Amino acid sequence: MAEGGDLPSVKDGSDADFEITCTPCGEDSVREEAIKYCQECQEYLCAMCTKHHGRPKATRTHRLVDKNDAKQSSFVVKTKCHYHPDRDIEMYCEAHDMVYCTMCIATEHRSCAGVNNIEDKLEPCVNQTEIHQVLDETKNALETIKAVVVKQQKNIVSLKEQRNVIQDKLEDVKTSLIEHILKLKMETSYFIDETYAKTKEELEFEINVSTNMIKNLEKTLEQMQLVHNLDARQQFIQMKLVKITLTDTNTLHSNSELNGTKSICFTENTDLVTSVMTANAFGQVKPSKSKQYKMKSKKEFNVKLGTDKNICFISDVCQHQDGTIMLTDHNNSNVKRLESDYKLKDTCDLAASPRGICFISQNEVAVKMSNNTIQFIDVSNTLSKTRCVDIVHGSQLGLTFCMGELWTSSIGGIVNVYSTTGNLVKSIDKNRKVKPLFKSVTQHLAASGDSVIVTYSSDGAVCFNKDGTIRRELRSSGLKDTRGVCVLDDGIVLLSGCNSNNIVMFSSDGKCLGELVAKDAGLKEPINLCYDVNKHSIIVTCRNCDTISVVELRE
DSSP states (O other): OOOOOSOOOSSSOOOOOOSSBOHHHHHTTOOOBOOEEETTTTEEEOHHHHHHHTSSTTTTTOOEEEHHHHHHOOOOOOOBOSSOTTSBOOEEETTTTEEEOHHHHHHHSTTOSOEEEGGGGOSSOOOHHHHHHHHHHHHHHHHHHHHHHHHHHHHHHHHHHHHHHHHHHHHHHHHHHHHHHHHHHHHHHHHHHHHHHHHHHHHHHHHHHHHHHHHHHHHHHHHHHTGGGSOHHHHHHHHHHHHHHHHHHHHHHHHHHHHOOOOOOOOOOHHHHHHHHTOOOSSOOOOOOOOOOEEEEEEEEEOOOTTOOSOOOEEEEEEOTTSOEEEEETTTTEEEEEOTTSOEEEEEEOSSOEEEEEEEETTEEEEEETTTEEEEEEOSSSOEEEEEEEOSOTTSSOEEEETTEEEEEETTTEEEEEOTTSOEEEEEOBOTTSOBSOSSOEEEEEEETTEEEEEETTTEEEEEETTSOEEEEEEOTTOSSEEEEEEOTTSOEEEEETTTTEEEEEOTTSOEEEEEEOGGGSOOSEEEEEEETTTTEEEEEETTOSEEEEEEEEO
């Protein structure tokens, strides 16, 4: 039986509380008192619905009983077929263990064995235990679907957040493109002005030479008009000097004709213009589903050199797009380079212990040092140290490169952002409400597009926009002393817990997806993570360990 819910009346505004309300009116969020019950429809009806129920041909013959009689009595209810609404369910098919109307049997089950009238299968009757069991299963199913709706509603909220993030990203891309185009225009204008000035200077020099030549010719012409008054010796001298002047004049004229008219021209960068003008959008937008990765395998590779005096402590890892892997060994004060197959290639000794490393260009890495400096190293051939810049709190873990700037962790739950020349651009530690942004000490960082993810030594990380505002937070009670962080190519974020000895996955919108590597997998105090995009694996470094672990992923 179906009873109306506790719905406010929108029809007459009455505050009366009815024991039984009209089912059809309740579906329209209207609360009306029921007076009848339809056995076929299994619905309570108010006075108006009772009147209308008796008019249509389909419901004209339905038996209506008083609502109180329906509540206290038991009666036979005929259930209509879902596929043939004008027919009653009367047959039972043993082969499919389901009830049907005669039309269903005639069209779909005529060849089935064990087709009988339902009346012939009523012995033994359904017992009360089974009824209660089905009721419990129905209630559980109802709660399950309600939970699905709640989940889907939350999904809509997160979907809206994702849309807003993408819209912000589009705005950032637009701003970056405009800024870059303006920069290109400014640089090209500079070259135009420089070329113009140089060409103009050359013309002015030639004009000056020609002007002096004109003066010489005018003077020579005056002298030649008086040459007949000179003696033979002076005439001979003047004639020779005039020939030199004429020769110089002819040379100057010839050179001028040969060089032609000076001009400057501009050749358009057609590749740039074509790529922009033929683009249809800033990028692709499509529905996506967060992937659930699992650990396929875990291998270990020894990274200790014969010259290393101490057990290794690989405090940070970064990888170039060509597959080259760079490691910082805190205990042995060196940087190590690995081939794409994780074999040692070469090393570079440092003046202090390194704590973090990141590529800032194709041929250069920045290394955060415990002596409060950032050491730059050329990696184009052999590893060679170049310049240094001063920073604060170099002994802390955490260094990454984002949009031309170096982000570093500092003592006291702070992130400092430096230019590559060592100028402090900004410090990030409090939000606009002057509340701390981090629950504890900041640790490793990872750049992802125009955002930076910063871990802190408790249960998660914070994702920042380039301007230092929070984009989202990533937290899990399963993380203890979060240190390492990396981002997969599909936006999945991985965080490692140093004290929980595990790796936890998060979707791009910050939802925790569970563990990738559990604590029983053998990772002991994982410090940092690096995604090897070429091998779809995670490079994991652990505290005081001569090996790195490589975790291969599978979906």
